[in-house]
Amino acid sequence: MIETRNLWFGYDKAEVLRGVNFRAARREVTVLMGRNGAGKTTLLMHLNGLLKPRRGEIRVDGKKVSYDRKSLIELRKKVAYVFQNPDDQIIAPTVSQDVAFGPANLGFKEDELKVIVNEALRVVGLEGYERRLCSTLSGGEKKKLAIASAIAMDPEYVIMDEPTAGVDALGFKAVVEIVERLRGRGKGLIVSTHDFDLAKAIGDKFVFMDAGKVVYEGDEVDFSLARKLGIRTFQSGKLIVVPHNTGIPDVSADFVAAMGYKAKERAMKEGINVDITSTVLERSILRAIEGHTVLLICSAEMLNVVRREVVKFPVYFEILEDGKTRVEVKSIGDFNSCVG
Ligand SMILES: Nc1ncnc2c1ncn2[C@@H]1O[C@H](COP(=O)(O)OP(=O)(O)OP(=O)(O)O)[C@@H](O)[C@H]1O
Ligand SMILES: [Mg+2]
Known part of the structure; x- marks a missing residue:
């Protein structure tokens, strides 16, 4: 367990951390979220001694972190840090030299180093890159190399600051796989991100920071709190589906859509202004993906069609009956697991 107690910095x-109480366990992925400037990177840098708190303490597996040279070396063997920008971290000319740098400083011999380098490169999927010049790697490959170099010391905990920033779909998948591989080996991972896709794909625990404090800690992503905190959610929109023959809820929607003549009739009877009346389903889904809240009144017999179609898209979708939520069907995490 990595823990901070009443951390100020x-x-x-100006105080950037204002009494942070944070916890992250081994064999778990703790996802850290919060708006720009909330203090995520600052907190992470405390966890392996890159910054020293003004007040409060950090404990790693129960042991209080101290800041003499020897203790810091021990700490950094145990807690690895992957910087947001790999160029801040890559120091050697070639890939294998970079991965070997840390372990070589710890005194590992040539043949041991070879095993360590191969293993680390295998975990991140950079086998065959040993002799490449780091400067010739793509951005995504550099990210992988930075992770490989961090885990070459076989740490117990791995901190990653925004590992998917600027990464494409394949790189995203690679990061998810690396994280899962490391968790499978019993490592504790602490990952800061603005990427809800990533958060949902890897997170066991979710921690939200705001203005230098931890304001939420839980096993689930709290989307509405996230939105209130100014955390960028992939889709802030939502599709609220209401069958025509039930109570129409009084929700504040950006757009109202009516699908099928019974739904249109009902809307007219209720005096509801309908914005979308043709190619209704596609356009409603699109608006929700764009971040709008769409109230979709549909003829009851079309409910199944709607459900079947909507689950193919990364859209939050709920079906309301008599003004109550009956099912919440979709989350971006499910969507992620069904793309290649
Ligand atoms: N080296 C520094 N010197 C002075 N202020 C800094 C420094 N680094 C960060 N800050 C300030 O500390 C606050 C917290 O920054 P931090 O980088 O921890 O935020 P963050 O949550 O990681 O944000 P982001 O999502 O943008 O990465 C910000 O107001 C930032 O301007
Ligand atoms: Mg940051």
């Missing part, structure tokens, strides 16, 4: 006069 500021770069100058």
Whole structure:
């Protein structure tokens, strides 16, 4: 377990961390989220001694972190840090030299180093890159190399600061796989991200920070709190589906759609202004993906069609009956697991 207790820190006069109590366990992925400037990177940098708190303490497996040289070396063997920008981290000319750098400093011999390098490159999927010049790697490959170099020391905990920033769909998949592989080996992972796709794909625990404090900790993503905190959710929109023959809820929607003549009739009877009346389903889904809240009144017999179609898209979707939520069908995490 990595724990912070009442952690305070500021770069100058202003306090950036204001009493942070944070916990992350082994064999779990703890996802850290929060708006720009909330203090995520600052907190992460405390966890392996890159920053020293003004007040409060950090404990790693129960042991209080201290800041003499020897203790810091021990700490950094145990807690690896993957910087957001790999160029901040890559130091050697070639891939294998970079991965070997840390372990070589710890005194591992040539043949041991070879095994360590191969293994680390295998975990991140960079086999065959040993002799490549780091400067010739693509951005995504550099990210993988930075992870490989961090885990070459066989740490117990791995911190990753925004590992999917600037990464394409394949790179995203690679990051998810790396994280899962590391968790499978019993490592504790602490990952900060603005990427809800990633959060949902890897997270066991979710921690939200705001203005230098932890304001939420739980096993589930709390989307409405996230939105309130200004955390970017992939789709802030939602499709609320209501069969025509039930109570129409009083929700504030950006758009109202009516699908099927019974739904249109009902809307007219209720005096509801309908914005979308043709190619209704496709356009409603699109608007929800764009981040709008769409109230879709549909003829009851079309409910199954709607359900079948909507689950193919990364859209939050709920069916309301008599103003109550009956089912919430879709989350972006499910969507992720069904793309290649
Ligand atoms: N080296 C520094 N010197 C002075 N202020 C800093 C420094 N690094 C960060 N800050 C400030 O500390 C606050 C928290 O920054 P931090 O990088 O921890 O936020 P973050 O949550 O990681 O944000 P982001 O999502 O943008 O990465 C910000 O107001 C930032 O301007
Ligand atoms: Mg940051």
